[in-house]
Amino acid sequence: MKNKIYFLLLCCCFISYKIQAxxxxxxxxxxxxxxxxxxxxxxxxxxxxxxxxxxxxxxxxxxxxxxxxxxxxxxxxxxxxxxxxxxxxxxxxxxxxxxxxxxxxxxxxxxxxxxxxxxxxxxxxKKPKPELVVPKTKYQTLTEQVKTAKAGDLIKLENINFFNNSDAVVPKSKPVLAELLCIMEDNPKLKIEIQGHICCQTQGDVNDISTKRAKAVHTYLIRNKIKSDRLSFKGYGVTRPMHPIPEKNSQEEDDNRRVEILIVSN
Known part of the structure; x- marks a missing residue:
């Protein structure tokens, strides 16, 4: 009997709480x-x-x-x-x-x-909505990418830009070159091929700009005492685009206009 009374009291309290809520x-x-x-x-x-x-x-x-x-x-x-x-x-x-x-x-x-x-x-x-957890893609620095890379991997040098139709690196891109230099100094067994690519040119790389840009990165490293037997360079023009040429927008142009490093040994 006591249990029934307790149960009824509990129900009344619950109903009262619901009304007050x-x-x-x-x-x-x-x-x-x-x-x-x-x-x-x-x-x-x-x-x-x-x-x-x-x-x-x-x-x-x-x-x-x-x-x-x-x-x-x-x-x-x-x-x-x-x-x-x-x-x-x-x-x-x-x-x-x-x-x-x-x-x-x-x-x-x-x-x-x-x-x-x-x-x-x-x-x-309001009832709180269940939070949608979206896995975040962790941004990796160039140093982190090289550290885990193996022979045959391609790594894009992010934020390295050149003056229009030129192999001269814009000033704001020089920190990227400095980081690459530090990586080469800290990893004496690392060997790379520097690869240049251009965008937009349906007639091909007439002025061989892609090769000149790859060579500019190569020259920077040589001048800073990285041994030449650890480095090579090559220009691919428009033969390896990430997006079909002509590109649809400026983002596709930026993706195609790039410098990459191929890990030869690490």
Missing amino acids: QDRLEVFFDFNKYDINPAAKEKLDRWLSENKNIEVTKIYGYCDWKGTNGYNDTLSLKRVSQIYNYMISNQVTVAPGYETKGFGEDFTQSKVQSENRKVLVIYEP
Whole structure:
């Protein structure tokens, strides 16, 4: 018997908690009207400003007893529709599976008729959405890429750019050359082939710019005391594009216009 009483008390507490967890908003209407009057609009706007993180679960409409049952049922639904549309237009979240109902005059009426002409909105705090975890691709520096590379691997030298139709490296790309130099100094067994590629030229690499750019990187390393037997260079022109030529956009052009290093031994 005691267990049954305890169970009933527990159920009552749970039901009470559920009711308290859901808040209520009452919006009142003029007699025989479903338009939102100025007082109701002011109340709604104040409620909207104070409740940014909620979702509506139920919208119920009511009428006073004057008029036929059918008329009042329709009027109560029109009031529900007005409130629903107002909330949607103000970006209020409505919960999936929300409930709407027009009670008409079929409820326990207040003796004060103006209190019966209303819409009741039930709402609660938004439920946190499950976080979508997207695996992040870890960016690898050139040093990290070379460290794990094996013979035959190709590594693009990111952010190395040249002046237009030239083998002169733009100043902001010099840190890339410096990093490559450090890698060669720190890995005395590393041997590479420097490969140049160009974009955009449907007639081929007429001025052999790809070879000249690969040689420019080669020359930089030689001048900084990297032994020549660890280095070679070659220009491939437009024969190995990442995207078909002519390219569709500037991103494809950037991808095709590149310098890579081939790991010969590591």
